[in-house]
Amino acid sequence: MLFLKIPLLAVLLATGDNEDAFQEEISFKMIHSSSFYNNSWVKIQNSAWLGDLQTHGWDTNSGKIIFLYPWSKGNLSKEEIKDLEEFFRGFSIVMPQVIHRYASQWKFKYPFEIQITMGCELHPGGAIGSFYRFAYQGSELLHTQNNSLFPSPNGGTRAQDVYRLFNQNHANKKIVQKILSDTCPRLLLSILDAGKADLQRQVKPEAWLSIGSNPGPGRQMLVCHVSGLHPKPIWVKWMRGEHVQLGTQQSDILPNADGTWYLQVFLEVEATETSGLYCRVRHSSLGGQDILLYLKLPHNSMGWIILAVMVPLVLLTALAFCLRKRW
Structure with missing residues (x-):
């Protein structure tokens, strides 16, 4: 996983009062989640997020990327978009098969959740770093450290086994590295530029x-x-x-x-x-x-209520006293 130093381009030099709009760290992450209900039923979901804003979805029927904003494509070419779709389509087919095959060995107990998050993050000053995380039931098994992938310290032998299998798939590893070191940084910067009108939108609460x-x-x-x-x-x-x-x-x-x-x-x-x-x-x-x-x-209005109750009581008491005296 590479760690790049890339100029912030015009997006970080936005004019007017918004010139500091992107001076905080912001990430672009692609999230793959698989819900394994049993050894034959799996539900797949893919999405992509710019910070807390979802920018891309995934059509599981067609295997196509859903661009949620006009600027979500950034400066990616049609060929690059097609390559990404083919990668995630193939990944969504092959990965569940691999998980099923090794579920018993890795002691994955049905039903369970697998989540893979990968992407890049832009730091103040222009540095762009990449990240990749693999989690089982919310517990991290693989993560990046010093821009390289390692088994998580708390993952035990299960993390070691998953890491060993990941390293054996050189073709997939090469594609992931290209996405993280080249495609993701370019897409991040380009959608920040293309979508700055929406991203810098200010709405009063x-x-x-x-x-x-x-x-x-x-x-x-x-x-x-x-x-x-x-x-x-x-x-x-x-x-x-x-x-x-x-x-x-x-x-x-x-x-x-x-x-x-x-x-x-x-x-x-x-x-x-x-x-x-x-x-x-x-x-x-x-x-x-x-x-x-x-x-x-309501304690203020309660005072009025008490007053409204007390005044008639006082009047009734005075009236009773007068009547008694007269009697």
Whole structure:
């Protein structure tokens, strides 16, 4: 696996306020996952991702790559795309056969999952490195180290056996090295350039507060919802004054159907300790103007309710006193 030093091209010299848009590490990864239900039934899925954005899918019936954006092809030629399709089509046929053959020897117990991730990553400064990982049931068996493939230290004899078989397939190994050292870096840089309008898209989030399920007597679960944001990185905290509240918990950041993101941030507090709490949202689309949502719990309206109940009681008591005195 080669480690390349490649100029960032015009994509990293984007004009205007977005000139630093790609100065953080970003990766392009191809993911192959196989679900082995038994020794004759396997479900195959292939996809490709630029960071957290899926850019390519896979049609299992035709064996064709699905380009999810007009710029997903980058600068790859038709011949290169065809070669990639043939590689993944053949890989998706041969790999399950090999796994079935060695499942008993490697002590793979049905049903199980195999995941192979390979790709390249662009570092700030222009260096591009490649990676390859092979995992069984979420446990890594093979990985790259110092730009070469090795069995994972915690993989035991199973990792050694898989590594030995991988090294024996020189033709497949050569193709993978070419994809990682040549095809992937060119595709990464070209789709960053071609897709920068979408990748640099800024969408302001919407935020609102709610009360979650009752966590216990005398306590409340406060929830800050943030939705519709793009890009994905965001900072959301429950605060009082300038102090972040301990116990703040954040959900996973989940995708919306329109390509934006959604998350929730929780804080469990004593019902009597809610005064001055607010949710603070920071995002690149806000231009430094954070969203501040101050908590307005029903305790204010509760005071009005209590007042509405007490006033008639006081009046009734006074009336009863007057009537008694008159009687």
